[in-house]
Amino acid sequence: MSVNAVTVRVPAKVNVQLAVGGRRPDGFHDLANVFLAVGLYDHVTATPAQELRITGEGPDIASVPLDASNLAARAAVALAERHNITPRVHLHIGKDIPVAGGMAGGSADAAAALLACDTLWGLGSSRADLLAICAELGSDVPFSLAGGAALGVGRGEILTPLEVGGSFSWVFAVADGGLSTPAVYRECDRLRREQGTGDAAGDVPVPEADPRLLSALRDGDVHALAAALHNDLQAAALSLRPELAGTLQAGTEAGALAAIVSGSGPTCAFLAPDADTAGKIAATLGSSARAATSPAPGASVVA
Numbered sequence: 001m002s003v004n005a006v007t008v009r010v011p012a013k014v015n016v017q018l019a020v021g022g023r024r025p026d027g028f029h030d031l032a033n034v035f036l037a038v039g040l041y042d043h044v045t046a047t048p049a050q051e052l053r054i055t056g057e058g059p060d061i062a063s064v065p066l067d068a069s070n071l072a073a074r075a076a077v078a079l080a081e082r083h084n085i086t087p088r089v090h091l092h093i094g095k096d097i098p099v100a101g102g103m104a105g106g107s108a109d110a111a112a113a114l115l116a117c118d119t120l121w122g123l124g125s126s127r128a129d130l131l132a133i134c135a136e137l138g139s140d141v142p143f144s145l146a147g148g149a150a151l152g153v154g155r156g157e158i159l160t161p162l163e164v165g166g167s168f169s170w171v172f173a174v175a176d177g178g179l180s181t182p183a184v185y186r187e188c189d190r191l192r193r194e195q196g197t198g199d200a201a202g203d204v205p206v207p208e209a210d211p212r213l214l215s216a217l218r219d220g221d222v223h224a225l226a227a228a229l230h231n232d233l234q235a236a237a238l239s240l241r242p243e244l245a246g247t248l249q250a251g252t253e254a255g256a257l258a259a260i261v262s263g264s265g266p267t268c269a270f271l272a273p274d275a276d277t278a279g280k281i282a283a284t285l286g287s288s289a290r291a292a293t294s295p296a297p298g299a300s301v302v303a
């Protein structure tokens with residue numbers, strides 16, 4: 001039986017620890033990146049078409065390029081090339097993850113498109129093959145496929161799944177206008193040079209996962225997790241967008257146990273003691289705030 005349409009649901013992420021090492025000769029930074037998937041989702045639907053076509057819908061869709069540069073399109077092309085076929089597919093992106101918000105929205109769409117096309121084209125790729133293509137597409141893409149919680153090392157693409165012993169309630173304050181991920185890494189390097197520590201591998205300690213954070217996840221202990229949240233890119237994001245300091249403070253005053261910039265920002269993430277408090281924090285922060293729980297499952301076929 002041939003398949004006519006495949007829809008994949010894929011989660012956003014927050015980095016509960018982002019330890020950034022020195023700049024490598026290839027321009028990337030070695031990381032100890034503890035990813036947690038959160039229940040804000042994009043949907044990507046793949047249907048047969050004459051040629052590769054991308055459409056989308058959602059509040060932020062105007063800032064997403066609906067052409068060959070779209071990460072979902074690049075994923076379809078990469079999969080087709082690997083199998084020597086032409087990517088005759090229409091990909092429709094239902095976008096709910098903030099764009100350029102540090103929540104891996106583009107990476108999510110790439111992982112979703114890969115799984116949707118693999119299913120539509122009946123390729124039956126192994127998990128390892130899909131993860132290898134994900135890693136070529138971007139550092140965050142393997143985690144978008146995997147979901148749950150994981151430690152990412154290398155540039156973030158080499159994953160070890162982590163155990164999570166409970167569910168955590170979050171609020172995300174989405175800022176107006178995104179931040180460019182390369183610009184935030186560059187600012188992190190600039191601040192390190194300014195502080196005299198240097199920015200190259202060798203100048204900066206090798207990044208390592210914090211054992212207290214890993215036990216907090218394993219135990220489902222929200223207070224211990226709040227105490228261990230850390231993002232080495234936060235200073236750089238605040239340097240580029242100083243007004244985020246006020247957002248972090250507002251969420252803390254509204255009842256969050258801890259506040260952190262999500263990845264490269266500018267979305268701010270607030271860890272709440274429970275779902276009720278998360279709802280109250282979101283209401284206090286206003287219409288740009290979204291409550292969600294973690295961990296969430298990775299990319300999966302829903303229709």
Ligand SMILES: C[C@](O)(CO)[C@H](O)COP(=O)(O)OP(=O)(O)OC[C@H]1O[C@@H](n2ccc(N)nc2=O)[C@H](O)[C@@H]1O
Nearest residue numbers: 027028029031138139140141155156181182185263264
């Ligand atoms: C900030 C994070 O979202 C945290 O999870 C990621 O590190 C960014 O992952 P991503 O958006 O998938 O990034 P990529 O598409 O792989 O790389 C975009 C750019 O970000 C910078 N980059 C990314 C990952 C990394 N480990 N070191 C870097 O310096 C590089 O300038 C790179 O050219």
Ligand SMILES: Nc1ncnc2c1ncn2[C@@H]1O[C@H](COP(=O)(O)OP(=O)(O)OP(=O)(O)O)[C@@H](O)[C@H]1O
Nearest residue numbers: 070071099100101102103104105106107109140181
């Ligand atoms: N499918 C896509 N969805 C969103 N952005 C895309 C997509 N494809 C390409 N882009 C481009 O990628 C840029 C980064 O968007 P994205 O939403 O992935 O940022 P991000 O969440 O900050 O990423 P990360 O957290 O992985 O660093 C956008 O400005 C947009 O131009």
